[in-house]
Amino acid sequence: MTRPLPSSPDQVNEHAARQAARRRRRQRSAGRRIRRGGLMLAYLVFVLLPIYWLVNMSLQTNNEILGELTLWPQALTFDNYTRIFTDPSWYMGYVNSMTYVVMNMVISMVVALPAAYAFSRYRFIGDKHLFFWLLTNMMAPPAVFLLPYFQLYYTVGLFDTHIAVALAHCLFNIPLAVWILEGFMSSVPKEIDETAFIDGYSFPRFFVQVFIPMIRSGIGVTLFFLFMFSWVELLLARTLTSTEAQPIVSVMTRTSTASGIDWGTLAAAGVLTIVPGIVVVFFVRHHIAKGFALGRT
Amino acid sequence: MNKVPNNRAWWLVLPMLLLVAFSAIVPLMTVVNYSVQDVFDANTRFFTGTEWFVQMLNDPALQAALGRQFAFSLTILVIQVPLGVGIALLMPKRGWRASLVLVLVTLPLLIPWNVVGSIWQIFTRGDIGLMGFSLRQLGYPYNITSNPMDAWVTIVLMDVWHWTSLIALLCYSGLQAIPEAYYQAARIDRASRWAVFRYIQLPKLTNVLVIGVLLRFMHSFMIYAEPFVLTGGGPGSATTFLSQSLAIMATAQFDVGPSAAFSLIYFLIILLVCWVFYTAIMNLQKDRQGGSRHD
Numbered sequence: 110m111t112r113p114l115p116s117s118p119d120q121v122n123e124h125a126a127r128q129a130a131r132r133r134r135r136q137r138s139a140g141r142r143i144r145r146g147g148l149m150l151a152y153l154v155f156v157l158l159p160i161y162w163l164v165n166m167s168l169q170t171n172n173e174i175l176g177e178l179t180l181w182p183q184a185l186t187f188d189n190y191t192r193i194f195t196d197p198s199w200y201m202g203y204v205n206s207m208t209y210v211v212m213n214m215v216i217s218m219v220v221a222l223p224a225a226y227a228f229s230r231y232r233f234i235g236d237k238h239l240f241f242w243l244l245t246n247m248m249a250p251p252a253v254f255l256l257p258y259f260q261l262y263y264t265v266g267l268f269d270t271h272i273a274v275a276l277a278h279c280l281f282n283i284p285l286a287v288w289i290l291e292g293f294m295s296s297v298p299k300e301i302d303e304t305a306f307i308d309g310y311s312f313p314r315f316f317v318q319v320f321i322p323m324i325r326s327g328i329g330v331t332l333f334f335l336f337m338f339s340w341v342e343l344l345l346a347r348t349l350t351s352t353e354a355q356p357i358v359s360v361m362t363r364t365s366t367a368s369g370i371d372w373g374t375l376a377a378a379g380v381l382t383i384v385p386g387i388v389v390v391f392f393v394r395h396h397i398a399k400g401f402a403l404g405r406t
Numbered sequence: 407m408n409k410v411p412n413n414r415a416w417w418l419v420l421p422m423l424l425l426v427a428f429s430a431i432v433p434l435m436t437v438v439n440y441s442v443q444d445v446f447d448a449n450t451r452f453f454t455g456t457e458w459f460v461q462m463l464n465d466p467a468l469q470a471a472l473g474r475q476f477a478f479s480l481t482i483l484v485i486q487v488p489l490g491v492g493i494a495l496l497m498p499k500r501g502w503r504a505s506l507v508l509v510l511v512t513l514p515l516l517i518p519w520n521v522v523g524s525i526w527q528i529f530t531r532g533d534i535g536l537m538g539f540s541l542r543q544l545g546y547p548y549n550i551t552s553n554p555m556d557a558w559v560t561i562v563l564m565d566v567w568h569w570t571s572l573i574a575l576l577c578y579s580g581l582q583a584i585p586e587a588y589y590q591a592a593r594i595d596r597a598s599r600w601a602v603f604r605y606i607q608l609p610k611l612t613n614v615l616v617i618g619v620l621l622r623f624m625h626s627f628m629i630y631a632e633p634f635v636l637t638g639g640g641p642g643s644a645t646t647f648l649s650q651s652l653a654i655m656a657t658a659q660f661d662v663g664p665s666a667a668f669s670l671i672y673f674l675i676i677l678l679v680c681w682v683f684y685t686a687i688m689n690l691q692k693d694r695q696g697g698s699r700h701d
Binding site (some may be wrong): 145148149152153155156158159160162163165166174175178180184198216220221224227228229230231232233234236239241243244245246247248249250251252253254255256257258260261276277279280284287294337339340341342343344357358361371372376379382383385386387389390391394395397 | 410411417418421425428429432436496497507508509514516517519520525529530534536537552560572624627628649652656662665666669676680684
């Protein structure tokens with residue numbers, strides 16, 4: 110492509126000025142990009158630094174931890190991790206936590222799916238009040254329910270079982286699941302349901318074969334949130350268990366003994382509680398942002 | 407979406423209702439039951455009426471804890487909301503960088519709350535923690551076990567670390583939902599960066615921000631594990647929040663009656679605030695639906 114030759118000095122000047130302006134703009138936007146990147150990086154460093162410190166400590170011996178402060182392990186050791194993976198009383202903590210989290214995810218999902226469908230599609234007597242009552246359960250401070258829960262599950266003979274913790278976590282997880290799923294379901298046009306019913310689908314068949322595949326990403330995100338809130342909650346989990354179904358964090362309290370705190374093992378156990386979260390978040394990374402808005406953007 | 411009136415929908419809700427009621431109503435009734443009685447042992451108990459409620463409302467220690475609780479919740483909201491919005495604006499929009507940043511930003515939310523406390527306990531210790539050690543090297547006598555101010559600032563910092571990501575992710579999803587055409591129109595109009603934020607991005611964010619503030623208020627109001635591990639509520643009672651006061655009363659001192667009354671008051675405060683937010687969310691949604699019908 111050839112540019113027409115400038116035919117007057119004015120045109121030359123104008124052209125040069127335009128070029129300069131474009132260059133300035135590009136520089137400015139480059140500067141802004143660097144500044145933005147820098148700020149983002151600063152926040153990521155803030156997020157990662159405490160976690161790095163935990164990882165750093167988990168790879169050191171207690172002597173090194175308590176000695177001179179070192180920014181990275183001088184004598185790399187995996188002893189802390191080995192101790193956790195070879196001692197059943199340690200790794201069973203993880204197994205227990207996983208067990209009740211998965212139980213809770215299954216229970217919550219099975220009852221929340223039809224309920225969310227009802228809220229998103231139908232108007233029925235008391236629906237608004239019921240929905241608000243559901244949300245209030247999400248807001249109930251676990252500390253309020255500690256004592257009654259203990260007594261309730263003790264009375265029905267479920268104390269120190271995985272299912273007790275799974276049921277207790279339903280208190281806040283079912284409302285959360287209903288809330289998120291309702292948001293995702295409401296974005297599916299109702300014409301889909303109507304067409305399916307005209308085509309002769311029964312309700313259960315429509316729900317399982319047509320509807321659930323349509324809100325797949327919503328279900329994935331909901332499962333992620335169920336996992337997250339059940340995994341991080343430990344006040345109830347600790348209260349409702351003693352030895353058989355003890356979650357990992359109760360086990361972690363063993364690291365402080367009369368002879369001082371076993372920092373290395375504590376740090377390693379802490380690092381291992383972060384790993385399941387990273388694995389789960391990886392699978393839903395594309396939908397997670399929408400999920401955080403409870404399907405309502 | 408206009409919904410069909412159909413009362414048979416109750417059958418779809420019923421299993422959920424039974425399950426939540428088992429976990430919610432039975433314990434709540436137990437609490438109500440205790441709150442009006444004085445329990446000596448399994449067989450001796452007296453009806454006390456509203457006595458515990460009056461006593462709890464006049465208890466200076468609990469009033470102080472309530473004050474601290476509100477101060478804490480407000481502080482973290484004031485810091486986390488603008489910071490979260492800012493980070494959401496900075497996050498890359500697409501490509502592998504977006505995925506990476508997303509996962510990294512989510513990280514603090516996935517750590518069990520006790521472990522968050524442990525991480526910060528280790529991080530801020532003067533002898534073995536990076537932050538505590540560095541501050542002392544710089545000449546500041548940082549000590550969260552004896553200086554209430556240090557303890558307070560550290561807990562706020564920990565909460566900002568832990569939860570700002572939630573606001574950021576909410577806003578990020580709000581921003582993702584803005585069609586590219588809006589930005590193109592703004593470019594054609596030569597809108598300034600500020601105008602784009604004020605008139606395009608912020609209106610889209612109100613909805614998610616209300617949810618974010620609701621969730622943050624709720625969780626900060628029941629904060630328990632993190633300060634319990636980090637400072638144990640100390641020094642003195644400088645960082646003892648409501649949940650912890652309650653847990654001490656109910657489990658350590660075993661004052662069942664007063665703590666039950668306290669639980670109910672605590673729950674009612676949260677309910678009241680959340681009802682305000684809930685009404686706000688529902689009105690926003692109604693406005694939006696009403697608005698979209700018109701255009």
